[in-house]
Each structure stands twice: as structure tokens, then as C-alpha cells.
Amino acid sequence: MLRIGMLTSGGDCQALNAAMRGVAKGIFSKVKDVEIYGFKDGYKGLIYSDFKMMTDRDFSGILTTGGTILGTSRQPFKLMREPGEDGIDKVEAMKHTYHKLNLDCLVVLGGNGTHKTANLLREEGLNVVTLPKTIDNDLWGTDMTFGFQSAVDIATDTIDKIHTTATSHSRVFIVEVMGHKVGWVTLHAGIAGGADIVLLPEIPYDLDVVVKSIQKRADAGKRFTIIAVAEGAITKEEAEMPKKKLKELQEKKKKKYPSVAYELAEKIQNKCSQEVRITVPGHTQRGGSPCPYDRVLSTRLGAAAAEMILKKEFGYMVAIREDKICKVPLKEVAGKLKTVDPKAGIIKEAKMVGISFGDEM
């Protein structure tokens, strides 16, 4: 008898269900005597022993569905080791559930925060296998995370639609793209959508350069400018601030602006005669059916995770590198961030087709 726990944690994204289907189908194809415990709402379900037994029927028909059939919740790592309001030591509670159910392994689908906790559970002696889930694509150790390409598709669709209205009205349009502290989605959607200016956390921008780029386009007779800005984009001044001061500033801005696009719009409008408009696709970037790319990727990762479980290879994240599935030790993944390299070929190529990153004219 094989007993497997499974949970999805952190912000939801496309292909979570497809990935779980991959794991389950991979297990069921080799072993009949298996029990899968699905924990509800991320680590919360593991902490409070809230789960449902799952059969192969639960994993049928979910390849194309968005969201997660298990539910999820954001679990800040820092709270894990401290008893919360309810007086419960969360790590001990998770261990307790794991051992009480006599699990052979815990399968965790999540992003950066999730992986910190997963590594902690590994250190505590649990058998853990993880899958790299996030639209942000910022997980170290894998070339690609599932959810990313689906989010790029949606953000690009937004820019495409804005293009037509921008053309008609002669405006500056700012599209704010998700991605947490990294610029992967913005970079790809910006290139794919033909944005004129792309602002990323990894390439701090100079407002004057942005304004001059807009002006240059206007001078060349172009009716409009489209700016794709990452939700984590920062200015050169901000990038050079001491961390503490930056954090204070950001707290202040949070109160003033709903999000970064609003701040940027105000600053540009002050220096620019064209009307400035904002579009924030927001949570739609996490939603809907996964794109075919993500379905293939998540299915492959899921099946490979199943194989690792059957081979009793624990303590790893399943990853893809150079189109091959591989495994990466959790202790190497935890706490690292994969960011866009400002010197990467893709940045240079983007600049060649005329995209400004706001860092230089």
C-alpha cells in the first residue's frame, strides 16, 4: 500500500489540475494499491488535517480546467515556525498529520514561498516531492514553471486589445503585468504584444528616458505608445536606495496608488501632453484553461514526479532543463530567485526591434 498526500499552495495558476492529474495517472498506471489524500487549501489542510480521499475519477477531465480542485491559500513561511493565534506550532502539526496518516510521501505544488516550507518539512524528515508552479517563472532550478506561458498569453491578449484602442485615440497606454518581483511575464508579453516600452524590476528605469521615448515616437508620427510595466518595476533611484528606505517608500506608495501603473501614469501625465490610460488585467492572468504549452509541461512534470515517488527519490523538485525532465535538490531551490538577466540575448534582441527598457536612449 502506497499512501500519498497532495497539496497546492500559494497563488493559484493554470495547469495545477493538469499537473496533479499527471502525478495521479502516473501512479495509478504502475501501482493499484494506493491511497491519495488531497489536503484542502494548501498547507492549511495539512496543519488542520483537513483532507479528502481521492480516486482516479477525481483526476479525470481536469487537464483543461483552471484553478485547483484542492483549493489553495497563501502561507507565509515566516509564520510556519511560530505558533499563531490558535497556539498551534504549524510545523509540528503538519508532521503530526503526515505521520498519523502514515504517508509515504507528500507532493507539493507551489512557488517560492511554498518551496521554503517544503524544504523545511524535508529537513524535518518528511518525504517530499515538489512541482514548480507559478506564473512568475521565478523558481530557481527549472528553465520553466507551469502557469507562465498561460499568463503570457493572457497579458499579450490584453496588449493586443489595447493596441486597437490606442491606435484609434492617440494615447499613451500603460498595461500592468503580474510577476511579483521579477519581469518574466512582462518581458515575454511585452515582446509578443509589440509594446514600445517595457519596464522590468531587473532593469530599473529612468522616468526621463521613458518620457523621451514617448516623445520620440510622437515626433516620428506614431499616434500612440504602449508601455508594459511589471508590477514590481522600480526606478533607478529606488534601485539605489538602502533597502529599508525603499521599503518605507513602497509602503507609502501602497497607500496612495492601487498599483504601480497608477503611479507611473501620474508621473508620465505630468510630463506629457498625450492622454495616459491604464489597464490592469490583474488576476485574470492566473485564470482560465491552461494553454497547450502548459498542459504538456505540467503533464510531463507530473508523470516524472510519479516516477520519482515510485523510485522513492525524495527531497527533490521536478524540473525541466533543456527540454529534459530532471530533479533538483529542494535545499538548492529554497530561498533562491530566478530573475531576468539584463545582459541576456533576449533583452538585446528586444532592443534591436526598438523596444525601450527605460534605461537608456
Add this chain to the structure above:
Amino acid sequence: MLRIGMLTSGGDCQALNAAMRGVAKGIFSKVKDVEIYGFKDGYKGLIYSDFKMMTDRDFSGILTTGGTILGTSRQPFKLMREPGEDGIDKVEAMKHTYHKLNLDCLVVLGGNGTHKTANLLREEGLNVVTLPKTIDNDLWGTDMTFGFQSAVDIATDTIDKIHTTATSHSRVFIVEVMGHKVGWVTLHAGIAGGADIVLLPEIPYDLDVVVKSIQKRADAGKRFTIIAVAEGAITKEEAEMPKKKLKELQEKKKKKYPSVAYELAEKIQNKCSQEVRITVPGHTQRGGSPCPYDRVLSTRLGAAAAEMILKKEFGYMVAIREDKICKVPLKEVAGKLKTVDPKAGIIKEAKMVGISFGDEM
């Protein structure tokens, strides 16, 4: 020789190009000796005599494209009769251009504001034919405007995507839908997207009823609630205010909230334990390729407008009623608004499938 002027005015929307293609193809199919003058950026082009001569090639391949090949601009009717900063009497300027070019007719594509000006030009003796363009579907005299169904499709897609993330996270999600002062897009997208609560300008809502509806769903074990709110939605208190006081209030709110969804979110969050999130698809609702429904509608209206021009029937808006193209006198259209009837069958049917309009429990 037939000389036709053409312009698109007001906020852009889908199928403007398809409609102009319909007019042009309809004319070219019957008359060879014709000149079409395309005025740039709405009435502005007519005022300042800024136009381009158009051939059949200009109208080829634009059935599926978004935006308007002529550009557009918002032209507040109230400024029309007063000389602006440039000292120009705009109405006289438009008449001057019309007569100077020896036009037989002016084809105008636009929404409510545009129709007021079009009617004014008619009163001034110009031959005018108009087409009902707006995502808001608020033009009196026609069952349907082009742009509407495309906007419904996009707003519904937003709600669909939010559904998956709402399910995963157990939240209240507010999706703000365009529509100016009427609720057509919100009503249709709300039903099509399976929203739980739909708030329209035509049915003022009671915040307590909204909060109770959320609570009722939570009590019934539903993880989430999705609210589709029209950008023009108002509360019962606001609906009963004197107009002047309401306007003052709305001015005040404009400074505090980026848009109505932010205000509603704040109010609900104050009374509700579930996290509240906002999505504002915004201008994307006007963008992208027109949906097939709008392409058929706009092509039909365009062809019918062509026939009216050839028959020298001027002073009308081309409309569709009971699936038949007809013509409506401009003087009847101008200044009227087509709103959602709170007693219409569709409202009753929506309530039967469990949608709350926030007006009653």
C-alpha cells in the same frame, strides 16, 4: 459624381472598420464614379478639414480589425456651439468643410454624443446618415448597436477567468464592467459569466442586501462570490439624492477611488471577512477583432446605409429592429438613452437562476 464624407466619433469600439467597409462596398457595388473623404479623428477632421481620399483598397481586409482606420476623438456636444480656445465656431467650420468639398452626404459612426452633433448638422442642412456604434448599447431606436456583443464577450471572458481563481482562493471578486450610464454589458456578461451578484445603474442597490447575499452563499458552503458591477452602478441612497448633490458626491468619489469597483470593494471589505479582490478589464472591452455577431450586424447596417445614400434618404440613423434593418429619424434619436428595463423578462429570468441585483433578498 457622388462625394461622401465619413467619420468615426466618440470612444472607439469593435466593428467600426467592418461597418465602414459595408458602406463603402455597398456604394462601390452600385456606383463607380464616387469619392470618399475620410475625416481624421472624428468631427475634429471635419472641423479642421483634415481628411484623406479613400479607395476600395482602403476598405479591403478590415472586416476583422479592431479600432478605426480613421481615428476618433471624444467631442463633447456642449462645446460644439461655442468657439473654443482657437476661436473657431466648430459648427460653422464643419459646414464650411462640407460645402467646400461639395459633399453629397456625411456618414457618421458614433454613439449618443455623436448623434447629438449629427442631428445638429442635419438641422444646419447637411445630408447626414449615421450608424449606431457603441459597446454600451444605449442608443435609442435600435435593438442593438455594434460593439456591444464583442464587449460582452470580453467581459464574460474576464469573469470566466476570475471564476477559477475565485474557486481556488475562497474570495469575493468584483469585476467592473463598462457601459457608461447603462447596464447592458454588465447584465449580459453577468448572466453569461455566471456572476452571483449583478449591479446595474438601472437597479440601484442596497449595500446590506449585497453583503447579505455574500453571507448567504458562504453559509450555503459556496467558497466564493463574484460580483459584476457596472461602472455606472449606484446605491439606492444615491438614486434618491437630488441631482446636484449626487454630482457633488460623485466628484468627490472620483478623487478618492480609481473607479466604482474600488469603492464597492472597500465598503464590502468593511463588512465581510472574506478577502475582496478587484478586476477592471477596462479598455480591453473596446479592443480586438469584432465578434462574428458584430461583423454581421455592422456589415448589414453598412450596406443598408449605402442603399439609403444611393436613394438620397438623409437625416436617418440606420438601425436594426426585430432582425430587420430600418431607418430612424435623427431628431428622434438625439438626446435619448436606451436603458435596461428593471421589469424586463431578462431580469426576471436572471433572478430565477439565482442572480441577486442587490435590490431585494
Add this chain to the structure above:
Amino acid sequence: MLRIGMLTSGGDCQALNAAMRGVAKGIFSKVKDVEIYGFKDGYKGLIYSDFKMMTDRDFSGILTTGGTILGTSRQPFKLMREPGEDGIDKVEAMKHTYHKLNLDCLVVLGGNGTHKTANLLREEGLNVVTLPKTIDNDLWGTDMTFGFQSAVDIATDTIDKIHTTATSHSRVFIVEVMGHKVGWVTLHAGIAGGADIVLLPEIPYDLDVVVKSIQKRADAGKRFTIIAVAEGAITKEEAEMPKKKLKELQEKKKKKYPSVAYELAEKIQNKCSQEVRITVPGHTQRGGSPCPYDRVLSTRLGAAAAEMILKKEFGYMVAIREDKICKVPLKEVAGKLKTVDPKAGIIKEAKMVGISFGDEM
């Protein structure tokens, strides 16, 4: 206690689930003491008493899903009254199931064939309410059937995609569109996709006119011609044949050609130097999530059917006319076909924008 049977019959289409959800939610919103019996695979389930009890959970989350949760099967009306191989009198068997389960009413979703049987059951004394389901839009008594607009969207998307490859390669492209014996889907998708030639069952075509239209385009420097042909399109010669002879001919052609597009391609290729290519989107036109238009329509029809049931108004099809839900006696619906009127405004308007129907130069 209210006992309702429900079944979907005939070819599947989009929004069947949405319509059933409308009925069920409409019933549950008013009556608590209700049992819904879902018969499997159309009338077959009623004949062989194969059903499942359904709760409100079965109808949750199906607004956007394709297909039918009940399954369906094609039930040729002519077999209904004759005992089949199994010796069962199907009509008696259906009555038996109905009475055995003590049903108050049978809700039937289907197209033309389905309505004949539904009317037969009504004549036999059963309480029947039907909903107009078909992509073909050929049901008499309703302006619109659900499934139609979704099918138009898919067929239009096919023509859109073919457009780009047609442009690149200088070819004649034939796109075969579903619609059984009527041309509704082809007509709308043809206009929406910008097809150059549209061939409908209701307007028999002359091959020479088709070939001349292609030639005329080539002479005018157009690289390609796109033909949207209805699966039921016929030539003028065929239209004038005695019925029996036509049937024989069609049987013969069925053996020679996979479908009408292959025959047409062969005939055109014989008279035309450009390469001719075929695309048959086929069953995809019935598949996938219903478009927002169909979701609204089917929800409204479903809710209205619920109200009819609660009011004990039986023997009707729920319909939409002039955007209002109404009821049409089943005896009037059964056996009639709603076809495209060759003299309708939409045909004239389509001709004005240059579409050839192959009937005249």
C-alpha cells in the same frame, strides 16, 4: 412533491448544459420538494428507464461546459412507432417509464427530429416542455436556437484562419459549414468571415456562376477566393429534379465524396487553374464552451421553462421572439423547418458588399 424528467436528444451542441442549469435553478429557486430524473442518451434513457437522480450540485459549474451531462443519441422519429430489433414498442416504453416514475413533466432539449417525438408524446398524454437546441437554427417558431451563435463563431474562426493561408498561396479555398438542410450557419459565418462566395441550400447555385465569380476576382487582381458552402447546398439542376431522382443522386454522391466540399472542389478544379483546397471543420462546430450569446439565451429559455412547469403550462416549446421569451404549441413546431428566405434583407445586404450566392452574376 414535483417530479421532473429531463433529457437531451439529437446531435449535441453548445449550451445544452447551460439550458438544463437554467431549468433546474429556476425550479429549485421556487420549490424545494422536487426530484429531477436525468435520462441518459436521449429518448433511449426514457425507453429503457436508464436515469440518474440529480441534485442542485449536478447543475453547478456547467454554465460554461460543452456537450451534455446527460449524453444524447440520435433517435430517428420513424422508428419510434415500430418495434425495433428488441421487439419493444418505443412509445409505449417511454410512456411506461414516465408513469412508473410518476413524473409531473418531461423536459426535452432537442432539434427538429426531437420535437416530432416530443409532440408525439404530448399526443399520448404526457406533460412535455421543450427547449430549442440546435446549431442549425432551423426550428420553426423561435427566432433563435441556442448553439447557433457558438457554431457561427467556430465556423467564422475557421474562415478567418483560412484567409491568411489563402492570401499567402493564391488559392481557391472551400470551407464546408454545418447546418443540415438549411443555410443559417453558413450565411452568418460567410458574412462574418468575409467569404467571397456563399452557397446555401435555400439558394441553389449555378456552377458556371461560381466559376465566373472566381475568375472575376482573379481578373481584378485578387489573389484568392474563399467559398463558404453549406453541407446541404445544392445546384440549380438538383433543385429542379424530381425528389426521388435527387435522392438517388445524393446516395450515389455519398459513396463517391466524403462530403459536399469534395464534390464542389472537384468540379471547380476541372474548370479553374488556381489550386483548390478544402477545409471541413466538422464536429468542432458543435463543440467547446458556449459563446456568451448562447449562455444568455439558454439561461433565459431554461428559466422560462421552469416557470412554465411551475405554472403547469405543458405542451409547449419555449421560444424567443423579438427578444422576448414566449411559448409555442408543440403541435405547431413539429414537422416544420425554418429556412433562410432568399428574399430576406440579409441576403440583399450581403450581395451589396460583394458576396456571390452563385445564383447570378
Add this chain to the structure above:
Amino acid sequence: MLRIGMLTSGGDCQALNAAMRGVAKGIFSKVKDVEIYGFKDGYKGLIYSDFKMMTDRDFSGILTTGGTILGTSRQPFKLMREPGEDGIDKVEAMKHTYHKLNLDCLVVLGGNGTHKTANLLREEGLNVVTLPKTIDNDLWGTDMTFGFQSAVDIATDTIDKIHTTATSHSRVFIVEVMGHKVGWVTLHAGIAGGADIVLLPEIPYDLDVVVKSIQKRADAGKRFTIIAVAEGAITKEEAEMPKKKLKELQEKKKKKYPSVAYELAEKIQNKCSQEVRITVPGHTQRGGSPCPYDRVLSTRLGAAAAEMILKKEFGYMVAIREDKICKVPLKEVAGKLKTVDPKAGIIKEAKMVGISFGDEM
């Protein structure tokens, strides 16, 4: 002065325009004194000196458009060296045009056949740079070709739509996917669409295994089976035939069946009680707007090609390997085929989730 010729050859696909835009924008961003000659309809334009001068405006707004603004035609390599009906030595004619226009370089976008000719021109002393264009993804030397992911998206959408109708009707559905002699598109779309059986040229199938797999699903209570078959799929018997005999057989089958799906359907229907249906998305797989993935890839490849031209690095195909742009000598590319490795991880992973390749039970 820099003089560049450009042409697109072979079957069209998505992102051809995006790639040319990348090249042109990349060149214009560095050099002002440049002339771009666009040859029409592939090598034909080079042979017959049929071209148009292109400015930066020609490359604006084409990132998202399907097809190719230059047109294309299939140019069988074998005819290149022999004078055709018109007595012209095609290679000499191409050289003549190249030298007459005093070109510095010829940019060629195409697939396998195109690359053979491009290499031939290189051998003849022309400066050639190529870009890997094909939905088939069968070009040796690059991890990915543009067009591939867009085709996968469309084929997957077809399978998705068929899923709903398959579920409703209890049928076997065969979806025929493009890919010429390789199985890349079918493999990826098959996994992404959740096909039950996937038949590839690289893994010859056994009809009995296919039929048994269908039976096995039926026995397990699954209503339907979906088969994704590559247009180039072959049986084990065929794979073992001498080449000449196989060719004869294939010629014979071409006369009998419109395409491989029809043959497969007939064979399965003979051994299987469930109804078998066919869907052939065909040329739609090449059409429409490129997906964001292809837009990014083609833009990067285009920009990199521009840089190679500016550095006078000729005789290469621009490629992507391990997410980095690189260059591959044309002589290495020409005549090679990149096929799916039956032992690749992705095949194993697909089998783990239950996909049958028809090679073993």
C-alpha cells in the same frame, strides 16, 4: 548602402510576418542607408525578378498578422536545377536577379525544402541567411521552429472541442493533425488535448493494439476514445516494407482516401461497434495570428538574423538552442530531418499518463 533581398517559401505558417518584422526592425535600428527588396511568392519572385521595395512602414503592424505579406509558393528542390517548361535554368535566374540588384544578402524564411535550395544558392556564391519556419518543427539544428506552437494550439483546440461532442455521443473520434513526415505537432497536441491514442510516423502502430486500446477503454466504462493521428502516421507493416513498395501503396491509398484519417476510420470501424467519426482541421493549423510564444521566438530570430547580416556572417540558419539564439551552417541543415525520438522522455511520460501510441499494450 546595404541591399537586402527577402523571401518566404514553402507552406505558409504563423509568425512569418513577425520574423520579417524582426529582421527589418533590427536592420533599421542600426543602419539607415538600406534597401529591402521583397520577392513575391517565394523563390518564384527571385527567379522572375518580381519584387517590391519595402520601407519600415511595410513592417509596421504585422507582428500579429497571419500569412506572409510577400506571398509564398511551394518550390520543389528537384526542379531547381532543371529548366522547366519555360526553358529557364532557375538557379541561374536567381543568381542573375541577385547580382543584377547588387544585393548584399538574401534572407530566406522556410522549411526543409526551402533550406535545400538556400544551401544551393550559398554554394553558388550568394550570401544567404535563413530563418527556420515550419509548423512541423522538423528542421534539424534548432530546438524549435516558429509556427509550431501556434499549430499545436489550434490542433489542441480542435481536440478540446471534439472532447465535448465525443463525451455526449459515445463515439471514437479521429483527429488528423498536420506535420508532414514527423509527429511533433500531433505529439504535443495529443498530450495537451488529452487524446487517448496518439499515432506518429516515428512510432509505427499496430492496428490490433489500437482496437484493443479502444476496447479496453469501453470495458472500463469510458464513453469515448479520441485518437490524434499524424498525417504521416504509418503501420508497423508499412514501416517494414521496402521503400518502393511502400510508395506504391501510398500512391494507391491517395486515390482511395482523402487523407490518412479516412483510412484509419474505415479500418477501425470494421473492427469496432462504436461509431467512428473524423475531424481534419487541415490548413487552419497554419492560419491565424501567431501565438505569443511564436511571436517572441520569431522576433528574437529575426533580430538575431539582422545582427548576422550587419556582421556579414553569411551561410547560416539562425536557430535557438537551450533558449539561446545561435547560428548553424546551412550545409549542415540541408537535407536533414529532426524527428521525434521514440525513446525520448516525453514519450515515456505520455505513456505514464495512459496515452497509447499503438505500438504495445
